[in-house]
Amino acid sequence: MGNCIQNVSARASLVARGDTWIESDAIQQLIKTSELSGVIRAVGMPDLHPGRGYPIGAAFLSEGYIYPALVGNDIGCGMAVWSTDLAVHKIKLDKLEKQLGNIDQPLGDDWQEMVRKRQQDKQVMPGVFDSALGTIGGGNHFAELQMVDEVYMPEQLAAVNLSVKHLCLLVHSGSRGLGEQILRQHVDKYSHKGLDVGSDAFHEYVERHNHALRFAELNREFIARRLLSNLKTRGEMVLDVNHNLVEPYSLGSGWVHRKGATPAEQGMVMIPGSRGDYSYLVQARPSDTSLCSLAHGTGRKWIRSGCKARLSCKYTVEQMKRTELGGRVICGSRELMYEEAPQAYKSIDNVISAMSEAGLIDIVARFRPVLTYKTRGTQG
């Protein structure tokens, strides 16, 4: 127990336990970013880790300026949870693995009518990045079938229509090439400087950013619809929460930048561990000390470039397709197999207990990974 929110500088604080592993480089990035012009406060979450210039797993409150470069290229990246009608007791992993199919290619002609309809519903403009809709992308993005492992608040679990009897589907992806294009075009024109709130450039960015949020939500929706269709089951979206964005601060004035930080004002959220670890459905408690934010996952422990050397001598790719919790992994990319290995990530239990002890969450249920989809890669 004890105080899990501590100041690390005049404007920066950290949600972590004494035994939460956080690299000093990440804390230095947090402090440096908190000193940008107009930034008032920065809060690192327990999954804080170093990024390119700015740390990942943090929220930043600014006044007078916003920083598009701080949101990054994957505008609207987030977590969606869908229910399914797949009975847990009927699971056959070999069959499930085959049935899940391949969703690496653009959606086919048979999907286009629904794509047009959902684009209209969500005011997502058709464009060159439509071919990315319904695809996961790379890096830490994934889709995962999970089962309930432990229930702490049954009535809350029932409130989102999830049950111990059926698998659920977690989708982590973002705005793909669209968000990347928005950031690149923005940086080409304005560099990494802050934008004056109210300026033409500000309005232009916010409009494109908000469109990318809707595109990212639609992408996660089609990833889920496509997998449910392959599995010949039905399901509904029960949660969809963005963790890369900038928006007006709900608990005060200014703008909050979420760089891999889950909002705490939308009720329940899913916080996943690595593919070999649990995910937690939690009820968020809005709190100003945390800038109304939570961790978005568990955070890297190893840099991507170091993973293969550490793991390839110890494990074959075939061995890595099975995880300690009994899950399976579909990942045709050798590089990704190593880069996203459970060993490369921190323990989710520590991240969750840090937030719990800081009074930021109540734990609803724990989920166990069953089948993780990354990419079929070249192996069909």
Place this chain on the structure above:
DNA sequence: ATGTAC
């Protein structure tokens, strides 16, 4: 992170 840039 990215129908990447090297």
